[in-house]
Amino acid sequence: MAGDDPATLGKYDVVRPLGRGAMGVVFEGFDPIITRRVAIKTVRLDRIDETEGAEDLLRFKREAQAAGRLTHPNIVGVYDYGETDALAYIVMEFVEGDTLKFLLDRGDRFTPADAVAMMESLLAGIAYSHDNGVIHRDIKPANVMITRDGRVKLADFGVARIESSSLTQAGTMIGTPSYMSPEQFMGQTIDSRTDIYSAGVLLYQLLTGEKPFEGSVTAIMHKVLNTEPPPPSALSVSVAPALDAVVRRAMAKRPEDRFAGARDFAQALRDATATADDADATMIATPARPTMRVADEPAVRPRRTGLIAGIAGAALIAAGIAAFMVTRHPAPHAAAPPKTAAVARPVAPAPQPSLATLRHKLAAAVAPISCTLLHGTISPGGAALTGIVGTGEQQALNTAATSAIPPLPVTLALEPFTGPYCGVLDAVRADAPPFAADPDRLRLRLAHHATRLVAGQHIVVDLTLPDFAGYAEVDYISSSGAIYRLYPSPALPAALLPASDHLVLGKSAAASWAVAKPFGRDMILAIASSAPINTMPKSLSGDMKAFLPALKATLAKLQAQGATIRTAAIVLDTVPQ
Known part of the structure; x- marks a missing residue:
């Protein structure tokens, strides 16, 4: 850790920095009383006399107030808030995973089935938030965490509006332009339907790999207020037209034309997916696609391994049913089949992880190593990392990279420096x-x-x-x-x-x-x-x-x-x- 990083914050031990930003530092921490890993998000108090610093602290406290009242599998939990002479800090659930923004920026793309499953989980968290009087107001990929085991968690309630609070007022434009609703751009009073709009934008991006509106803030504002984006099915042949209507309603210009709530949005997604599956079934029978689970079953199966597991499971079930039918209903006069010598069948090799999975594992392994700037490539023959690294972190980076994706080799071409x-x-x-x-x-x-x-x-x-x-x-x-x-x-x-x-x-x-x-x-x-x-x-x-x-x-x-x-x-x- 840096020399000015604290060793403790309140009752929490500070283990290591996870990231540094303009406002402060996020640390991995440890609660020694209940032996739990935590994340500790800090903001410096030496700027609170400045207007911008005071606003940072206000949003920080708002995040603790908003998320602290929410306990849901699809929301990053907030456990505690505290202040020292130098810092204010929020103690949060430690989430091992990446932001959806990281995955999208890295080039990951999702099948429509995976996109819908992710949205169902996210909408479950949004519905719970709205039930408790909290409007997020900044739903975007950077605020959506995907855990190592595939769970979806909504984070960062720093600009949330709480129904019982007067912290935010009409006439204030807050949010991230590409995901902001028309009423946010116009500074109008907002309600839960502004989160529906932002979630619709996120769904559009998951289905197509593109944001519906891009450009300068002024250009985005004009498009949000006056134009319609191309339907997702026009940009991706894998998107069923039934999903176009869901996206269009979620992103309606007028709040009253959108879904009334997150649960209605999720149900529309399920209905559209069922319609698309029925249409597919009239053309050709296909194996059932894996699905992601929502709040009561939060685990998300990886796409490729889940597909293999689904096919294998279907085969086992079919074999079990066939065996049951044979033993319970034998043919009354069937002759016993001739005995034959047993033939050893070749055992199929275990499925190998996809390149996307290996890329994710390698990126996750090197991400915690600070004082680096890297670029990598990966192929069936191995991976290569190039870039620069501080000499103090070189050994840790070498160890993390070379042990991340066995048995594939990792070639390192790094420039160390002091x-x-x-x-x-x-x-x-x-x-x-x-x-x-x-x-x-x-x-x-x-x-x-x-x-x-x-x-x-x-x-x-x-x-x-x-x-x-x-x-x-x-x-x-x-x-x-x-x-x-x-x-x-x-x-x-x-x-x-x-x-x-x-x-x-x-x-x-x-x-x-x-x-x-x-x-x-x-x-x-x-x-x-x-x-x-x-x-x-x-x-x-x-x-x-x-x-x-x-x-x-x-x-x-x-x-x-x-x-x-x-x-x-x-x-x-x-x-x-």
Whole structure:
């Protein structure tokens, strides 16, 4: 842990940091009295005198108040709230798993059956929340947890509205643009049907792999208020038209045209799925699809293993019925079959995990290792991880990666470093899916693949944008802790860049940089975002003390806007000669 991390918070032991953000840190903790692992979410109190800090603390307390009154298998539980001189903290259920956003950003796609099953579980949690007077107001993939065993849990009630509370008022626009309802954009009074709308957007994304509305906040607002997205079945041939009507009603512009409640939404999904299954049955008989269980049966079967288990189970049942029929109703005059020699039948090999499952296991294994920024590929022949890692975490990363997916080999091509970079990497790594598809990656390198530059040599950076239009920022971080903005610069001002655009920075005389003292192992950080980036607006240089809080605040703001973010970093050695 960092030197300023607490060893305890109240009665809870602090085990290790799980993630760091602009507001504070989330720790893994341990309750020694009832011997239970917990997650402890903190926010710093030294900012509460500032307007923005006071709002952060207000939302933090609201999260404890809202989620603390909810106990449901599909909601992340909140156990306790406390404050020290330096921190306020919420003690929560420890969830081993990933956010739905992480899975979607990584490229995971879900069958319609899995999407419907996930939504049924989520809607069970939403219905319970509404029954208890809590409107979430920010339902989105980042606030939906998928546990290791497939359970769905709704998290982060930081902007929730509580019916008995006057903490939020009409006229305030709160939420994440891509998932906000029309009434949220217009600042109108909201009710539980705004969660129905956001859940409809999430269902659309699960079925199609795309958000219904994207672009700038202004563009999204215009589309939400005035246009209809293409029906899911038009974007995916696996989606039954019956589901289009469910999505359309959930995302109706007027609240009164939506489902009256989450249970009605879930029932409509079940009815649409049954209709689709009946239509399929008239064409060809197919094995029953595995289903996810809702609140009373929360376990979710993995897609591939569940399918194999379902087929095997059906075969066993059929065999049992056949045996029962033979023993109970033998043919009255049937001749005994001739005896034959027993023939050994080959045993089918155990099914191998899919590449998606292996990718998930490897990503989960390396995710807790801090001070890293990684990219990986995986194939039937093995996996490869590339990136940078602090020397203090190198052994832990090697162990976690190489033991994650036996018997497949894992090849590591990592650049270790010492230097003041761990805080930067921990701030950006949450938005760096370790297994993003190549077109979705932000690619960063020095010209000619250089890794070592001498005094006076020019720093020329090659940057290739991901497959979405957006903005970029490139910063040079010296081992001394000094920060220099490479792009945008006076010579190359910020601009909206086309998807997959290739930039060569530092090549022209107007915007060039040469290596000078102090020498050491330095780092270059690049950020691409679908929304404008504004980390250090007043200066093109600074130091880590100013840069890191600004970086965290910028990333938090981009996340709040629902922006798509990609990051990349490289290390290079600078030497006198």
